[in-house]
Amino acid sequence: MLLLLSFSAFAQEEDEEVTIRKQNPLSKKADFDKPRPKIIELDYILVQRFPAMSTSESQGNSQADVDKNNTVRFKMKFPILLKDKTQLFGGFRYSRESFSFDDIRETNYDLYQRLENRNLKAASMELIFRKTLAENKYLFAYVQGSLNSDKIQFENIQNQLKTTFSIVYNVRKNPHTEFGFGAGFGFQFGRPVYFPAIIYNHDFSNRLSLLSLLPKKFDFRYTFSEKMYLYAGVKAGGASYHMQNNPVSGFENVEFRQSGIFFRAKLEREIYDFLWFSVSAGHRQPLNIFISELGKRRRDSIIDVDADPSQYFELSLFLVIPRKIYKRAKGR
Secondary structure (H helix, E strand, O other): OHHHHHHHHHHHHOOOOOOOOOOOHHHHOOOOOOOOOEEEEEEEEEEOOEEEEEEOOOOOOEEEEEEEEEEEEEEEEEEEEEOOOEEEEEEEEEEEEEEEEOOHHHOOOHHHHHHEOOOEEEEEEEEEEEEEEEOOEEEEEEEEEEEEEOOOOOOOHHHHEEEEEEEEEEEEEEOOEEEEEEEEEEOOOOOOEEEEEEEEEEEOOOOEEEEEEEOOEEEEEEEEEOOEEEEEEEEEEEEEEEEOOOOEOOEOOEEEEEEEEEEEEEEEEEEEOOEEEEEEEEEEEEEEEEEEOOOOOHHHOOEEEEEOOEEEEEEEEEEEOOHHHHHHHOOO
């Protein structure tokens, strides 16, 4: 019970109760419910068939068709510190990504042979900090440490470790509009990069809302009811994996990096109170896919991969806070 109530308190920055006033155009619905925060989530992501062309001065050139690119991902969050103006939450993530090629036996190319049905893994821990500075002003900080490799082990941790951090100052202008700005560093786009962080969320009505965390994602959300939501937008993402034991000729350790933009539509639906599922479909536009030595950038890459755009699908099953407990925690 304490765990669920604490998640409700933490979710206030995204799911704040709306004050209803007669003159407010958002007052048509007395009980304006936004999605409840997720506690545990299991995702399956499938990127459909696409051709890939690899070019390299040292490894030669080759072309192959990727039959499928699968990712299985598990996420969970839990409270660590709960005070009136200070909250600290932890999280754990684990993902496993694999590639399957057509006619791999006919392609004598080290990279394709190594990636064929080879699991690329990421195991991470994260901390989420929220500090209330004033009635409508907040400070958020996020830190993540992740071990990314084709073989996660406690040796050579420095080569597998990918760190991400960001800090954002957030202002809730009114019950329907909030904005924030900050900066971060991480591997979320497939390579180490510093980036600005800009938040802008706005409710146009009881049903239509804009949710943005730039440059990572931009979504419109349509609320059918407190049991079903539809999202449409775009998100950017990527990954970086340490590959060991001569994955390509002449190099004992390398990094496989990829990033892309995903145009998507997603439907979330309640199965039973705290148990939900979502289905997503969309279009992936690859940005950067390459193999490099540790710490090197694309201009120093060993292999560059040019992949065509493709369709992708995502299926998720997740747990949220039970409705009665969530509304009780918010005083309704």
